[in-house]
Amino acid sequence: MKTFAATPKSATPFDDDTVAxxxxxxxxxxxxxxxxxxxxELAKIGxxxxxxxRYRADRALWRGLGVPFQAQFFHRGFLHKERVDIYEVVDGKAAPVxxxxxxxxxxxxPAPKVSDLGFAGFRLHGPINRPDYFDEIAAFLGASYFRAVAKGQSYGLSARGLALKTGDPEPEEFPVFKAFWLQRPAKSADAVVVHALLDGPSAAAAxxxxxxxxxxxVFDVDMRLYPRVELARAGIAPLTSMFDFDASDRVGVxxxxxxxxxSDGLALLNGRNEQVWRPLQNPKAVQMSAFQDVDPRGFGLMQRKRAFSDYLDLEAGYQKRPSLWVEPIGDWGEGAVILVEIPTADEYHDNIVAFWRPKQAFAAGREYRFGYRLHWCMDHAxxxxLAVVASTRIGKAPKAGRLIVIELAGGRLDAMPAEAKLQVDALASKGELRNAVAYRNAETGHWRMSFELDPRGQSDIELRARLKDAKGPLSETWLYRWNP
Structure with a gap:
């Protein structure tokens, strides 16, 4: 079988500090x-x-070498105009592809009559679903965006290298990955290493x-950031997703x-060891939420609904979209997980962003280093x-206001008898909460907590609820921002 790899011409020394x-x-x-x-001929294509x-599979990088990964490349054109240089690293030497x-x-x-064009990005393939077929498992394409799947999944949300001015009144800045170095894996490798060079008006990074x-x-990520200017509002480990509607947000649908x-929610495990679930929304106006924390243990945009009946969409298959959990490595100090929710009229544009924003600004001319682990998964324990929020349903209350019904599954709740006396610990920043109750759902075996919200003409009402017994919390903490 013919093998494909970068040519050794122009090979240069390479190690883990080269891109930095x-x-x-x-x-x-x-x-x-x-x-x-x-x-x-390329600038005008649609x-x-x-x-x-389409990249030819028989020209995949590392094809025929007997290694468990291959790489294919994206052509430049249409929206992907920026040149991206790609190198293969073998035995401490980097050579251009x-x-x-x-x-x-x-x-x-017709094939374009061009040479030395570079690429727009690349994708990785490996035998993730069956041993005799190389599935696409990750792709890096466009600005600093990348996405991946786990076994049995299809593409959904994305991650980014760095978020700058996201959700701010001034225009957002989108730094780009301008070059990649792909390390040729060993035949026994269970992971592949990729290095990336990011650049933008305000900062560069490795x-x-x-x-x-x-x-x-799982992506183990080591980021080394070098600001050109002071960065007061940088976003670390940014995630980007789409939320159009669900049972908590169907008005006018x-x-x-x-x-x-x-994704249907933002999950948090904060430095105080509190587990939090915030259902996503498609708001009428841009909405930003900040969850203050010290040394967070993790956050992520998760897709919890996993049944076809949750979506009934034969084409999109939303039940197969990944969840993405960010696990910080080391102490990240003071800051906040930022959630940005943007109005959208369709399912084709990402409108959700989440990231970590440190409290202290990044000074120009210094190095800042962050390590974290990205888990592309179905779920995460x-x-x-603690029981987790399986669904949030909001509708008209029997009298004035809104009825909120929260389905809870798992944890100690599973063993609770139906007659157990449990406490709904619920608070509202404005308005009035009424008729807070907890009861077992005999059809599913789950528990529900429900209450009515009378907003009394108020908006931007922050809601908080969890289920407890004498031993302490039975569920994670549910948060929601209600607006008319």
Whole structure:
């Protein structure tokens, strides 16, 4: 079988500090925008034509070498105009992967007559679902976006390298991954290592990703950040997703499906060891929430509903979209998990962002280092003794106001008899809460807590609820911001 790898021509020494040195040098000099120059034949193509530009599987990097990973590359064009340079690292030497038109097929279009074009990004393949087939497991394409799947999943939400000015009144800044170094894996490897160089007007950064696919696909991330200017509102480990509607947020929705979203909630495990669930919303206006913390243990945008009947969408398959949990490595100090929710009229545009914002600004000219682990998964276990929120349903109350019904599953609750006397610990920042009760759902075996909210003409009402008994919390803490 023919093998494919980068040519050793122009190979240069490479180690774990190489990309950090490049990022440090970039940050010490004025910013230069990425090269977006394209030949006319590529600059004018549209979506349908770009979709026909497909990398040839028989030209995959590492194909035929007997290693458990392969890489394929994305062509430049359409929305993906920036040049991205890609290198292969073998035995401490980095050599460029050189673009050639014959790496791709072009459908009904002729092959472009270009050379030295670079790429738009890349994707990784490996035998994640069955041993004899290399599935796509991760893709890096567009600005600093990347996404991945675990076994049995399809693509959904994305992660980013860095968030800058996200949710602020001024325009958001989108730094880009301008180069990647792919380390050739050993034949016995269960992970593949990718290095990335990020650059933008305000900062440069170096990333090292150790990517291990499986039932849960895990990225071990080492980030080294070099600000050009003071960064007062930087976002670390940013996640980007889509939420259109669900049973908690269906006002004005005319759709046969019960729910449409890539993620249904923000999960938190804070430094005080409190487990929190905040259902996502599609608000009428941009909404930002800050969850203050010290040394967070984790946060993530999660997709908890996993049955086809939750969505009834044969094409989108939202029940197979990944959850993504961020696990900080080491102490991150004071700061806040920021949640930004943006109005959307459809399911095709991401409108949810979550990230960690340190309390202290990043000074220009210094290095800041963050380690964290990304878990692309179906679900994630935190405190197993606590029930989790399985669903949130909000509708008209029998009298004035809104009826809120929260379904709880798992933990100590599973063993509670139906006659158990449990306490609903619920608070509202404004308005009035009435008729707070807890009861077993005999149809599912879960428990429910419900209450009525009389807003009394108020808006931006912060709600908080959990279920307790004499031994302490029985459920994670449910949070919600209600608006008319």
């Amino acid at each position: 040195g490049l990022a440090r040098s970039l940050a010490a000099n004025p910013y230069r925008p990425p090269d977006e120059t394209l030949p006319a 979506y349908d034509q770009y979709r026909d530009y 050189v673009y050639s038109p014959d790496m791709f097929t072009y459908g009904r279009s 990333f090292r990703f150790a990517i291990k696919p499986g039932v849960e696909t 005319d759709d046969y499906r019960p729910a449409v979203h890539d 935190w405190q197993r003794e």
